[in-house]
Amino acid sequence: MSLLTKHDALLLDLDGTIWQGGEPIRGAVDTLNACGLPAVYVTNNASRAPEDVAHKLRGIGLEATTESVVTSAQAAIRLVKQNLKKHSKVLVIGTESFKELATDAGFTVVESADDKPAAVIQGLSTEMGWEQLSEAALAIRGGAAFYCSNMDLQLPTSRGFAVGNGALAAAITASTGVEPVSAGKPGPEMFIQAARALGATKPLVVGDRLDTDIMGGNNAAMDTLHVLTGVSGPMELIEAPERLRPDYVGVNLCDLSLTRAQARPGAQGGFTARFDGQDVLLENGDDNATWVQALRTVLEVAWALPKAPRYVRPCSDKAEEATGKWW
Known part of the structure; x- marks a missing residue:
C-alpha cells in the first residue's frame, strides 16, 4: 500500500518542499497533479497573503484557491482574537497583507508604540528593519503582549538560507526579555484547521523541516513525511529526538509513490x-x-x-x- 492510498489528503509545506526561492522543486508539480489527493498548503511564511500564495501556486501549474492555503499570519490573527477584544489596538510588524488580515478581523491597527497597543503581532517582511523592530520593542516594554507568526530561524531561498522570522523575533526578545507566543508550526492548530477544511481523517503532513513541519504534524497526531529538499538533512535526521522524527523519509515529493515499507x-x-x-x-x-x-x-x-x-x-x-x- 503506497503513501497515497494510505492517506486521504496532503498537508504540504511550501518553502523547501514545493519550491525553493519561488522555483518549483524537481518533480513536485507533476507528482501533486497526478496523485489524486486533495491538498492544503500550510506555510509558516507570513509575508504573502493567502490569495497571493494561491496565485503563485497556479503560476507553477498547481491547482490552488485561497481556501487551499493556510498561512501562519492567519493563524496568528486567530490566536490574538482568542485573547483580545474586538477593536483592540494592535501594532502589526510585517507586510501590508498582514495588517489587512488584522483589520479584517476587527482590530484597530496602529503604527506607533505611542498609541498604546494591547498587542504586537510580528510576521516576516523583507522590508523590516531597525525602526520597525524598535517600535515593537517599545510597545512590548509599554505592556503590549507579544505574538508572532512563526519562529523559523531560516528561510530557504534560491541562494541559500536567508534570515527567517524567528531570528527577527529573537532580536525583539533579546531587547525586551519577552518571548513571543507563536501561532505557526510546530503548533498543531494550522494542521488541524487544514484537515478540517478538507474533511480529512487520515492526512499526511509533508515538509522539509523537522522542528516545524514534522514536529507540528506529530503534535497534531498525523502521519508525517520528511523530504530532503530543504532545511533538515540526513545528519539532522539521525540526531533527531523522538518528537522530531517523521514516519517516512523521501528524497523529494516524487517519493509519495513509494510503499509505506519503502518510505519507512x-x-x-x-x-x-x-x-x-x-x-x-x-x-x-x-x-x-x-x-x-x-x-x-x-x-x-x-x-x-x-x-x-x-x-x-x-x-x-x-x-x-x-x-x-x-x-
Missing part, C-alpha cells in the same frame, strides 16, 4: 546497520542501492538507541559512497 526507516537496498559502542556501522549495499536507502537503514538503528550515535561508520564501498552524499 528500516533496512533496505541490501544495506545493514548495527550498533557498535557509540557508533552505528553501515555495511553491505546492493550495486543499485541509493544514499536514501542507506539513510533509512541507519535511522532504524540510530532511533532505537537511548541517544544519538557518535558516528555513522561506513564499512563497505557502497556504504562509503552513500554516506558521502549526506549532509
